[in-house]
Amino acid sequence: MKNKQHSKPRLLWLQSISCNGNAHSFLxxxxxxxxxxxxxxxxxxxxxxxxxxxxxxKCETECDILIIEGSLKExxxxxxxxxxxxxxxxxxxxxxxxxxxxxxxxFGGMFKQYDPEHITGFCFxxxxxxxxxxxxxxxxxxxxGCPIHPKWLGFVLMMxxxxxxxxxxxxxxxxxxxAPTVHTGCARNEYFEWKVDTxxxxxxxxxxxxxxxxxxxxxxxxxNKILWNDISSKTIAGTPCFGCxxxxxxKTTLFETETRMGIPATMPxxxxxxxxxxxxxxxxxxxxxxxxxxxISYDD
Amino acid sequence: MMIKKLxxxxxxxxxxxxxxxxxxxxxxxxxxGFYRGIEEILVxxxxxxxxVITPRVCGICNHAHLLAAVSxxxxxxxxxxxxxxxxxxxxxxREFTLACELIQNHxxxxxxxILPQLERLTQSENGENHALKASYLSGxxxxxxxxxxxxxxxxxxxxPGGVTCDPTYIDVMQAATLVDESIRFFEQVVIGMAxxxxxxxxxxxxLHEVKGDLGNVLYLLGTHGIAEYGKSHDRFIAFAEGLGMQxxxxxxxxVSKIDVRYVQEWVQEKSMAKAVSYKDxxxxxxxxxxxxxxxxxxIKSLHKRYKDAVLTRVFARVHEGVMLLSYAKEVLQKLDxxxxxxxxxxxxxxxxxxxxxxxxxxxxxxxxxxxxxxKKISHYDIIVPTQWNLSAGTDQEKGVAIKAMIxxxxxxxxxxxxxxxxxxxxxxxx
Amino acid sequence: xxxxxxxxxxxxxxxxxxxxxxxxNGFHKTTIPDIAAKLGMSVGNLYNYFSSKDLLAQxxxxxTSEVLGEKIKEVNMLDVxxxxxxxxxxxxxxxxxxxxxxxxxxxxRVYLSNREVFSDGCEGMVCVSGFITEIMxxxxxxxxxxxxxxxxxxxxxxxxxxxxxxxVFLKGEGVLPKDIACYIDDISRNIYYALKA
Numbered sequence: 001m002k003n004k005q006h007s008k009p010r011l012l013w014l015q016s017i018s019c020n021g022n023a024h025s026f027l028x029x030x031x032x033x034x035x036x037x038x039x040x041x042x043x044x045x046x047x048x049x050x051x052x053x054x055x056x057x058k059c060e061t062e063c064d065i066l067i068i069e070g071s072l073k074e075x076x077x078x079x080x081x082x083x084x085x086x087x088x089x090x091x092x093x094x095x096x097x098x099x100x101x102x103x104x105x106x107f108g109g110m111f112k113q114y115d116p117e118h119i120t121g122f123c124f125x126x127x128x129x130x131x132x133x134x135x136x137x138x139x140x141x142x143x144x145g146c147p148i149h150p151k152w153l154g155f156v157l158m159m160x161x162x163x164x165x166x167x168x169x170x171x172x173x174x175x176x177x178x179a180p181t182v183h184t185g186c187a188r189n190e191y192f193e194w195k196v197d198t199x200x201x202x203x204x205x206x207x208x209x210x211x212x213x214x215x216x217x218x219x220x221x222x223x224n225k226i227l228w229n230d231i232s233s234k235t236i237a238g239t240p241c242f243g244c245x246x247x248x249x250x251k252t253t254l255f256e257t258e259t260r261m262g263i264p265a266t267m268p269x270x271x272x273x274x275x276x277x278x279x280x281x282x283x284x285x286x287x288x289x290x291x292x293x294x295x296i297s298y299d300d
Numbered sequence: 301m302m303i304k305k306l307x308x309x310x311x312x313x314x315x316x317x318x319x320x321x322x323x324x325x326x327x328x329x330x331x332x333g334f335y336r337g338i339e340e341i342l343v344x345x346x347x348x349x350x351x352v353i354t355p356r357v358c359g360i361c362n363h364a365h366l367l368a369a370v371s372x373x374x375x376x377x378x379x380x381x382x383x384x385x386x387x388x389x390x391x392x393x394r395e396f397t398l399a400c401e402l403i404q405n406h407x408x409x410x411x412x413x414i415l416p417q418l419e420r421l422t423q424s425e426n427g428e429n430h431a432l433k434a435s436y437l438s439g440x441x442x443x444x445x446x447x448x449x450x451x452x453x454x455x456x457x458x459x460p461g462g463v464t465c466d467p468t469y470i471d472v473m474q475a476a477t478l479v480d481e482s483i484r485f486f487e488q489v490v491i492g493m494a495x496x497x498x499x500x501x502x503x504x505x506x507l508h509e510v511k512g513d514l515g516n517v518l519y520l521l522g523t524h525g526i527a528e529y530g531k532s533h534d535r536f537i538a539f540a541e542g543l544g545m546q547x548x549x550x551x552x553x554x555v556s557k558i559d560v561r562y563v564q565e566w567v568q569e570k571s572m573a574k575a576v577s578y579k580d581x582x583x584x585x586x587x588x589x590x591x592x593x594x595x596x597x598x599i600k601s602l603h604k605r606y607k608d609a610v611l612t613r614v615f616a617r618v619h620e621g622v623m624l625l626s627y628a629k630e631v632l633q634k635l636d637x638x639x640x641x642x643x644x645x646x647x648x649x650x651x652x653x654x655x656x657x658x659x660x661x662x663x664x665x666x667x668x669x670x671x672x673x674x675k676k677i678s679h680y681d682i683i684v685p686t687q688w689n690l691s692a693g694t695d696q697e698k699g700v701a702i703k704a705m706i707x708x709x710x711x712x713x714x715x716x717x718x719x720x721x722x723x724x725x726x727x728x729x730x
Numbered sequence: 731x732x733x734x735x736x737x738x739x740x741x742x743x744x745x746x747x748x749x750x751x752x753x754x755n756g757f758h759k760t761t762i763p764d765i766a767a768k769l770g771m772s773v774g775n776l777y778n779y780f781s782s783k784d785l786l787a788q789x790x791x792x793x794t795s796e797v798l799g800e801k802i803k804e805v806n807m808l809d810v811x812x813x814x815x816x817x818x819x820x821x822x823x824x825x826x827x828x829x830x831x832x833x834x835x836x837x838x839r840v841y842l843s844n845r846e847v848f849s850d851g852c853e854g855m856v857c858v859s860g861f862i863t864e865i866m867x868x869x870x871x872x873x874x875x876x877x878x879x880x881x882x883x884x885x886x887x888x889x890x891x892x893x894x895x896x897x898v899f900l901k902g903e904g905v906l907p908k909d910i911a912c913y914i915d916d917i918s919r920n921i922y923y924a925l926k927a
Contacts, residue, residue, distance in 0.1 A: 004670045018359075019336075019357060019359045021454055022359070023359060023360030025359070025453055027431075027434075027435050028435070028442055029439075032435050033435070033564055045309060047412070047431050048412075052309040052418075053306060054306055054308075076334075078333060078334075079313060079333065080304075080306040105332065105391060110341070111336050111337070111341075113337075113341045114338075147359065147453050198535065200646045201459050201462065201463075201642040201646050202390075202466055202641025202642030204466040205466075208343075212646055223451075228451035228452075229445075229446035230440075231443050232447055232450050232451065233450055233451065234307075235450075236450060237451075238457070238463075238465050238466055238641075239455070239456055239457045242352050247540045250349070250352060250353060254351075254352050254456075255346075255348045255349075255351075255646070255682040260869065260873035260874055260880055261870060261873055261880065261881060261886050262435075262882055262883035263869070263883065265865055267714075270646050277866045278859050281855040281856075281862050281863055281866070284854065284855065284856065285853040286853055286856075287630045
């Protein structure tokens with residue numbers, strides 16, 4: 001870290017327009033306090049900290065790593081009479097690392113939809129760079145997800161502590177976390193391979209991509225690789241992936257797959273439609289008995 | 301004299317304008333600053349998008365929002381003539397996950413709000429990391445929740461007709477073990493005694509047996525003379541049934557029936573939070589209200605002595621945590637995995653309908669109202685527990701928390717009383 | 731010419747000869763020696779290319795479907811309206827029926843009538859995927875541009891291909907009073923109006 005006089009990097013967590021979900025998600029990290037022991041926690045919206053929000057709003061506190069939670073509005077979000085966006089920009093300019101935690105802070109997310117023209121992410125408005133991008137992009141790490149996965153943030157914080165470079169994509173997302181799709185590791189992969197649709201909600205059998213709106217095959221994220229709450233994921237629990245890490249989250253009609261003459265409107269990431277349809281046509285021609293049956297029956 | 305104070309770490313912030321007379325709190329105005337527009341965001345969306353959007357109202361009680369939204373949709377289906385017969389498996393799973401979220405929330409409030417604030421107020425800080433305990437318990441119990449719901453926060457696993465998961469006994473056994481681990485935590489850390497013995501306590505006279513951190517809080521409240529502060533209207537309301545509890549209202553310990561149609565909501569001056577009343581009167585909602593409506597013996601006994609003061613309110617919430625753990629365990633026992641998880645088809649079953657869903661969230665009754673026209677949401681209304689507890693009140697009477705704060709001897713004391721209601725700023729400014 | 735290329739050419743000529751014999755004389759009446767004789771090659775050598783008559787039959791359908799698929803792919807790549815594409819696909823189908831009647835005849839009289847021959851190795855769409863994929867892409871594009879109405883794939887596919895197959899069948903039976911090409915405009919319009927948004 002740059003500030004040698006400080007033994008531990010100073011971590012500041014600021015909220016803009018948010019639901020607190022990222023803060024609560026991170027609070028579930030099983031190694032939370034081991035991770036935090038590497039930092040001096042300047043301010044956090046839930047945890048006890050040295051400084052109060054009143055102190056922070058004065059813009060006189062030092063900080064090395066800034067975590068931003070929530071969507072940004074240039075004017076109109078005040079805390080104790082102070083414009084929050086200006087406070088965030090101040091700390092962003094003195095920090096050595098900026099982490100946009102969650103989809104709201106990264107792309108605008110859920111709350112952007114209330115006022116799409118004025119509410120954005122910190123450096124991105126959807127996929128488009130905001131005017132802030134130029135100034136802060138160099139130190140920006142995007143961690144979209146609604147909410148953020150606690151392990152993803154923990155990983156990035158530890159990489160920063162150990163001074164290791166983090167490989168990122170064009171939207172500043174760490175490749176290790178966002179290069180795979182949510183589909184990677186999904187417990188229903190076998191059904192996807194053989195194009196076996198689930199027969200409805202509440203079944204462990206079948207794939208959710210064809211009818212029930214699952215966006216896993218084209219959503220960047222490692223939800224099925226690094227499990228949620230160390231135990232599950234949406235698709236494992238039979239819920240479609242809603243693409244919550246993506247710049248266009250949330251889309252609408254989230255429990256239905258948009259199809260055109262029965263063909264999914266969005267192809268799995270990077271797969272040419274012709275290739276997908278060829279494989280689908282072939283695979284669907286076979287009836288695999290095992291996939292037509294329930295895996296387990298508790299009836300007797 | 302008017303003094304403004306920013307109250308933070310209440311799932312966001314609120315601004316309190318205190319009117320002080322010789323240091324004593326004479327009146328308080330509560331303001332929430334920023335409206336996020338979830339109700340407007342929902343308009344024009346597909347009805348079931350509410351299952352994804354409304355949990356994003358709140359990072360700590362998101363699951364209650366999901367369940368309120370699904371109840372509103374199901375009620376709407378029924379109003380449109382579509383029978384919704386949940387399997388008991390689906391009902392129990394929903395109850396289980398809701399109980400888990402409540403336990404998580406109660407313990408975060410206890411360890412991250414009440415204990416540190418009370419220690420500060422009474423100058424008895426000992427440097428202990430209470431948040432570590434909150435984080436541990438939250439991690440354990442939300443893991444149990446996630447077994448069924450896929451994740452916490454922000455699951456959308458409840459859909460009209462049931463739940464999306466299809467658990468096996470591996471899941472049920474893991475969940476049971478995590479509940480046991482939470483019970484162990486309560487026994488060793490929160491109450492300092494065996495659960496069975498604790499459940500025997502039904503009168504104030506035996507409360508001294510409670511040890512652990514709850515025992516410590518009771519001690520601090522008692523010895524610093526705070527226990528009897530924070531009395532309000534002594535009127536309670538709980539709209540939803542479930543979690544082993546009934547709905548109703550309690551006035552002067554008399555419990556009677558209620559109807560959600562008599563709930564009124566209105567916009568308050570200078571605040572982004574809407575106020576709410578039942579037949580023009582202010583009611584407290586939350587764990588204390590549920591305990592009073594359900595006549596829980598130990599809470600009745602406490603109430604007899606302390607009325608709706610801080611001690612009763614704080615104890616009721618932790619006590620509910622203990623009861624919910626036992627309830628969660630019972631519910632897992634009752635799960636019959638041969639039943640279907642979801643009994644309705646996976647497509648949208650009605651184009652136009654109106655429905656209301658009510659759920660008991662950690663902080664009290666949560667109401668969702670949905671109106672759907674031509675397959676699109678045309679109106680959505682969310683009434684959150686904090687609106688009941690923190691509204692400014694009517695011309696006739698003060699809001700619940702305001703009344704509790706009036707008479708406090710300092711702003712610090714008033715702020716503590718304010719926090720005993722467990723304010724949720726983000727819910728209030730949805 | 732390399733040996734591999736020579737073999738590929740030979741393979742194709744076997745397919746084309748067999749195609750002709752199967753569609754004119756019928757699948758069951760045509761024997762491997764008949765095909766070998768027509769090609770002027772030994773039966774043993776023919777078996778080096780195709781180990782059974784069934785396998786040869788399957789290969790023919792795959793070959794036919796790919797030829798047709800390639801042509802429709804060219805239409806799919808054009809920047810023209812769905813209405814024009816319908817017209818072009820109908821044109822392709824009918825001109826094939828005219829110029830290479832054995833291909834369509836084979837599809838109708840051999841493939842659809844002798845399903846047992848194709849049940850092992852040519853299930854469902856496996857052997858016709860070259861053609862089906864392009865039809866799917868045509869539909870997908872046309873719905874996405876708003877020109878055709880969104881519906882189930884098979885309800886649209888059945889209308890389109892059932893109609894064309896029926897016309898070719900009538901032609902094969904010799905009952906069409908006019909040249910099949912005369913019907914292209916009307917049939918294209920009928921298909922387009924039935925499917926349009």
